[in-house]
Amino acid sequence: MAMDSTKFAKKMIARADEFAGMMEEKVYHDRTPLSEARTIAMLKSQMYREYYLGVLPPAKQLIMIPDSEVSLKVLITRQLCEEFLHCRVLSDRLEELGANGDLSAYEPVEQDVGMYALTFEFQTPWEIAASLQVFGETILIATQKWMIEILDPRSAQLMRDEILVHEGSHVRNGRLVLEKYATTEAIQRRVEEVGDRKYEQICKSYGLPMFKTFDMATGRAG
Ligand SMILES: [Fe+2]
Ligand SMILES: [Fe+2]
Secondary structure (H helix, E strand, C coil), X not given: CCCCHHHHHHHHHHHHHHHHHHHHHHHHCCCCCCCHXXXXXXXXXXXXXXXXXXXXXXXXXXXXXXXXXXXXXXXHHHHHHHHHHHHHHHHHHHHHCCCCCCHHHCCCCHHHHHHHHHXXXXXXXXXXXXXXXXXXXXHHHHHHHHHHHHCCHHHHHHHHHHHHHHHHHHHHHHHHXXXXXXXCHHHHHHHHHHHHHHHHHHHHHHCCCHHHHHHHHHCCCC
């Protein structure tokens, strides 16, 4: 039998929090400050994700949610605009650091592309909500808090005041989508499955070899 969708959505956020806790234990306890080369690589990879994961999947979600759901569509539109701003903030910071902040010049590493595929591929708004807003962005909050600890003061301030500040409301958008649509047992199982896959992908892309990911991105053109 399906669980009440409000309870189910809360349960999924709690599960995502557990995953975030596991990432904290496995990866984010390492507070080695980033070298400038790694900072630039990390900011480029993050700039890519703000656009490809932040803007494009919610755009798809917006098209799939019926026009009658005005409030939900407006909230997701706001999210999409904030994500584009995050992309711009990182692009500007890269230029300040003397690096290339042009998104089209960044050649994503396979970890970036894997994350994008697993966030964009879905054909329903609730699968995207599971992958992006609920599991992705809950874990992202832990990731950004960690980044703030290892970045230079100016980059950390931008991450905290211009980016992290919006993430809580994005997670809430995911909760609202699940409350609205995750009303059958089949959908609820699917949401759990997407959540598990997303966590696995995050571990693969940004897990233990996190610094290796930054080093790979360092070698990329742009
Ligand atoms: Fe963002
Ligand atoms: Fe976000």
